Amino acid sequence: MKNLMDESKTLEELKQELAKEELLEQIEKNRWKNYFHIILKDWRLYIMLIPMIFWYFCWRYIPMGGLIIAFKRFDLTTGMWDSNFAGFYHIQDLMFGNKAKEFWEAFRNTFLLSFYGLVFGFPIPIILALFFSEIKNNLYRSVVQVFSYLPRFVSTVVVTTLTILLLRKGSEYIEPGVISNLFYNMGLVPRTVNMMYAPQYFRAIYHVTGIWETAGYGSIVYFAAIMAISPTNYEAARIDGASKMAQIRYVTLPGMASTLTIMLILRIGDLLNVGYEKILLLANDKTYVTAQVISSYVYKIGMSATGGSYSLGASADLFNAVIAMLLVLGSNLISRKISDTSLF
Amino acid sequence: MKRMDKSEFLFKILSYTFTTIFAAFCLYPFIYAISAALSSKNAMDSGLVILYPVEVQLDAFKAVLEDKMFWLSYANTLFVTFYGTIWAMFISVTGAYALSKSRLIFRRGFNFLLVFTMWFNAGMIPQYINYVNTRNVFHSIGITDDKWVVVIAMGLAAFNIIILRNAFEGVPKEIEEAAIVDGANDFQVLTKVYIPMTKAAMATVTLFYGLSRWNGYFWARQIISNSSEWPLQVYIRRALEDKFEAINYGVEPDLPYTYDSLFYAMIVCAIIPIIIIYPYIQKYFARGVNLGGVKE
Numbered sequence: 001m002k003n004l005m006d007e008s009k010t011l012e013e014l015k016q017e018l019a020k021e022e023l024l025e026q027i028e029k030n031r032w033k034n035y036f037h038i039i040l041k042d043w044r045l046y047i048m049l050i051p052m053i054f055w056y057f058c059w060r061y062i063p064m065g066g067l068i069i070a071f072k073r074f075d076l077t078t079g080m081w082d083s084n085f086a087g088f089y090h091i092q093d094l095m096f097g098n099k100a101k102e103f104w105e106a107f108r109n110t111f112l113l114s115f116y117g118l119v120f121g122f123p124i125p126i127i128l129a130l131f132f133s134e135i136k137n138n139l140y141r142s143v144v145q146v147f148s149y150l151p152r153f154v155s156t157v158v159v160t161t162l163t164i165l166l167l168r169k170g171s172e173y174i175e176p177g178v179i180s181n182l183f184y185n186m187g188l189v190p191r192t193v194n195m196m197y198a199p200q201y202f203r204a205i206y207h208v209t210g211i212w213e214t215a216g217y218g219s220i221v222y223f224a225a226i227m228a229i230s231p232t233n234y235e236a237a238r239i240d241g242a243s244k245m246a247q248i249r250y251v252t253l254p255g256m257a258s259t260l261t262i263m264l265i266l267r268i269g270d271l272l273n274v275g276y277e278k279i280l281l282l283a284n285d286k287t288y289v290t291a292q293v294i295s296s297y298v299y300k301i302g303m304s305a306t307g308g309s310y311s312l313g314a315s316a317d318l319f320n321a322v323i324a325m326l327l328v329l330g331s332n333l334i335s336r337k338i339s340d341t342s343l344f
Numbered sequence: 345m346k347r348m349d350k351s352e353f354l355f356k357i358l359s360y361t362f363t364t365i366f367a368a369f370c371l372y373p374f375i376y377a378i379s380a381a382l383s384s385k386n387a388m389d390s391g392l393v394i395l396y397p398v399e400v401q402l403d404a405f406k407a408v409l410e411d412k413m414f415w416l417s418y419a420n421t422l423f424v425t426f427y428g429t430i431w432a433m434f435i436s437v438t439g440a441y442a443l444s445k446s447r448l449i450f451r452r453g454f455n456f457l458l459v460f461t462m463w464f465n466a467g468m469i470p471q472y473i474n475y476v477n478t479r480n481v482f483h484s485i486g487i488t489d490d491k492w493v494v495v496i497a498m499g500l501a502a503f504n505i506i507i508l509r510n511a512f513e514g515v516p517k518e519i520e521e522a523a524i525v526d527g528a529n530d531f532q533v534l535t536k537v538y539i540p541m542t543k544a545a546m547a548t549v550t551l552f553y554g555l556s557r558w559n560g561y562f563w564a565r566q567i568i569s570n571s572s573e574w575p576l577q578v579y580i581r582r583a584l585e586d587k588f589e590a591i592n593y594g595v596e597p598d599l600p601y602t603y604d605s606l607f608y609a610m611i612v613c614a615i616i617p618i619i620i621i622y623p624y625i626q627k628y629f630a631r632g633v634n635l636g637g638v639k640e
Binding site for chain 1: 349351358359360362364366367369370373374377388390393394435439443445447448449454457461463465466467471473474476478498500505531534558560561577580584588593602608614615618619622626
């Protein structure tokens with residue numbers, strides 16, 4: 001009896017499916033005609049889409065197509081389409097030719113700079129958020145928070161100008177900057193050393209100013225995650241006799257795990273995207289040994305006043321973009337596998 | 345009174361100390377910049393200025409205020425910020441509205457095209473060539489002011505559009521349906537329902553755009569060739585490059601202030617607008633960070 005019922009049901013379903021298929025076939029036949037009608041009926045919605053599509057096409061996707069000059073002998077006079085193909089000549093030149101040493105040095109610097117940024121820059125906003133959440137006096141906390149977000153709103157030019165002025169070595173005509181003077185007096189840095197011109201200090205300067213700029217602002221997202229944890233969890237932990245460290249370890253950190261994962265993915269995906277603006281403003285000929293990253297190297301070989309090669313620069317751009325994309329997608333994939341948290 | 349564990353008490357003390365030190369660390373360069381801009385040449389040269397102004401002079405500020413090029417660059421920055429923010433908001437709001445509608449055909453495809461620009465960046469050289477071409481096109485149609493290239497061709501961020509799209513998706517469907525029953529079309533739904541109902545996200549994104557316009561430097565310097573069209577950031581950097589080497593070798597004219605004070609005065613003038621509106625806007629920024637949950 002039961003089987004029969006099932007069979008009749010499937011028959012009914014089969015019939016329905018058949019009808020559906022026919023309908024689908026018809027829809028498929030008239031697909032483009034239908035799209036046209038839908039768009040015409042709903043034209044206002046599609047009009048609103050046009051500015052965005054136009055903008056992204058002109059100023060994001062055309063440059064992507066422009067990466068083709070990495071495979072061409074390009075100069076501005078012949079134009080992108082008329083210049084001859086050069087195959088993998090530039091990429092080969094960059095990776096194995098006489099530019100290789102400088103290029104791989106830049107690659108290494110990029111990686112190291114981001115890696116140190118991850119090691120030092122990633123935990124500090126989290127620690128800061130933990131401390132902020134511990135301050136129960138609302139007025140005091142908001143004052144401290146507002147002050148620590150402030151540097152995020154200042155331009156890179158202002159930050160680097162301040163850095164250059166504050167860390168100046170000075171000369172017989174002029175006093176050292178306040179901060180460098182402090183380091184000299186404390187004996188942390190020999191008086192003969194100009195920190196802005198010493199390659200061994202570049203990374204430290206870059207990261208400390210980076211923390212100054214972004215750590216306070218970066219703590220917001222973690223602070224929100226901590227605040228979302230129910231206080232009853234802490235109560236329960238206290239009753240079980242958990243110390244503050246144990247509470248952080250077993251309540252706070254698990255409570256903000258998904259936020260931590262997402263932020264970590266973002267950071268790892270960004271590992272090769274070291275902004276050129278700050279590097280170009282902060283570095284100089286003497287610090288390039290540690291400061292030269294791929295993007296500033298692109299500027300040097302592609303756009304500097306001494307006349308560079310656009311094609312060579314574009315090859316380095318292409319290399320950087322592909323690796324950066326693989327990093328984003330890879331880190332996202334891994335995180336989806338291990339924690340069910342992913343961005344895309 | 346809740347009994348406090350010893351470790352909790354220690355952690356509390358640590359929190360207060362650390363956050364206070366961090367806030368001071370964040371604030372100090374600003375305070376020093378103001379003090380240095382106000383201190384006399386004598387005080388600066390003998391290293392007396394550490395926290396507060398010594399032997400106050402206003403000549404450095406006066407020199408900046410009387411510098412015509414400085415104010416021209418200030419006006420250029422205002423121009424770029426004003427028009428650039430309006431332009432970016434116009435594109436972002438209309439685009440985000442369309443993307444937030446499930447009835448949009450190829451919606452996933454359009455979303456992908458947007459998100460893809462966050463993964464894959466063409467890089468500096470192709471972008472530079474593209475901007476140069478844009479500039480040539482603008483020149484050929486009679487727009488000779490290169491500020492318009494900066495305004496039109498730069499500054500959109502997929503992330504901001506996604507913030508707006510997510511905010512629009514959060515608006516209850518019933519309200520929109522009620523408006524449609526009343527005869528509203530998409531334009532009216534957007535301006536009368538969506539924009540008023542997502543004020544926080546709108547404010548946040550406007551401020552993100554405004555700030556990035558105000559602080560923009562690199563491309564403006566590459567694309568704008570005429571020095572009378574430079575924005576403020578370019579002007580400050582050029583001033584530093586022109587004078588910084590000179591002061592190390594004692595080639596400084598006899599003035600009541602040092603060149604340092606001049607730079608600090610410029611910096612203070614450049615960040616004053618931000619500091620003034622900052623208390624009002626910072627809560628939107630704090631909120632905005634949490635709005636940007638990227639999903640597809």
